[in-house]
Amino acid sequence: MAEEYSESISNPNRSHAPGGRRLRPYTRRLRPWLAGETVVIQEVWRNRLWAARPITVVHDGGANLVLRCPKGTVRKVPATPPTRQPPTARHEWFADLLTRRDWILVDSVWDVSTLWLLRESEWHAVWVSYLESGGRLDLTGGTYVLIEHAAGRFEPAGT
Numbered sequence: 561m562a563e564e565y566s567e568s569i570s571n572p573n574r575s576h577a578p579g580g581r582r583l584r585p586y587t588r589r590l591r592p593w594l595a596g597e598t599v600v601i602q603e604v605w606r607n608r609l610w611a612a613r614p615i616t617v618v619h620d621g622g623a624n625l626v627l628r629c630p631k632g633t634v635r636k637v638p639a640t641p642p643t644r645q646p647p648t649a650r651h652e653w654f655a656d657l658l659t660r661r662d663w664i665l666v667d668s669v670w671d672v673s674t675l676w677l678l679r680e681s682e683w684h685a686v687w688v689s690y691l692e693s694g695g696r697l698d699l700t701g702g703t704y705v706l707i708e709h710a711a712g713r714f715e716p717a718g719t
Contacts, residue, residue, distance in 0.1 A: 593617040601627075605658060609665065612636045615676070623680035631692060633670040638663035 593599060595617055603611040613635035618626040638657055640646035641664050647653045657663045677686040 593620040595619060599627075601629075606661065608661060609636075610638055610663070611665075613670070618675065625676075625678040625680075627676040627678070629670055629674045629676065631670060631673045634667050635670055636665040637668040639666045640664075 597617045598614050599617060601611075601613050601615050602609060613629060613633055615633075616628045616630070618628050620626075640653070640657065641662055647656050672689040673692060674687050674689040677688070
């Protein structure tokens with residue numbers, strides 16, 4: 561399935577290894593993506609894939625990028641290897657996986673529709689999640705600000 565995606569956007573906020581692949585700012589270094597095109601978001605921690613998901617381009621113009629991850633999207637997420645028990649608290653689980661660097665990737669279904677709003681060179685993204693019915697989500701009202709390194713865009717190897 562991954563071979564059908566022509567380009568990727570990567571979030572290097574979790575990549576700290578020296579000599580890693582240099583990512584270019586997402587805006588104009590490659591051709592603009594077309595509305596409706598599918599790209600892959602990849603999250604990386606110390607040169608190791610942490611999570612990945614296909615996502616649809618809503619708008620790619622100038623310094624602004626709008627992406628949509630619809631409810632029901634199957635994504636890859638980290639999980640504790642079956643050879644050991646995970647910590648019970650979520651923050652301990654994250655710390656354990658990031659420290660050991662032994663996670664496996666498993667399928668997970670995205671449970672809400674989400675728009676991602678990104679601006680060139682800004683160290684955050686705004687996610688606006690919504691129910692298809694128009695109903696509200698939890699206490700945040702569906703808005704989430706993700707503090708991260710500026711996203712980068714690259715062509716897959718061999719293209």
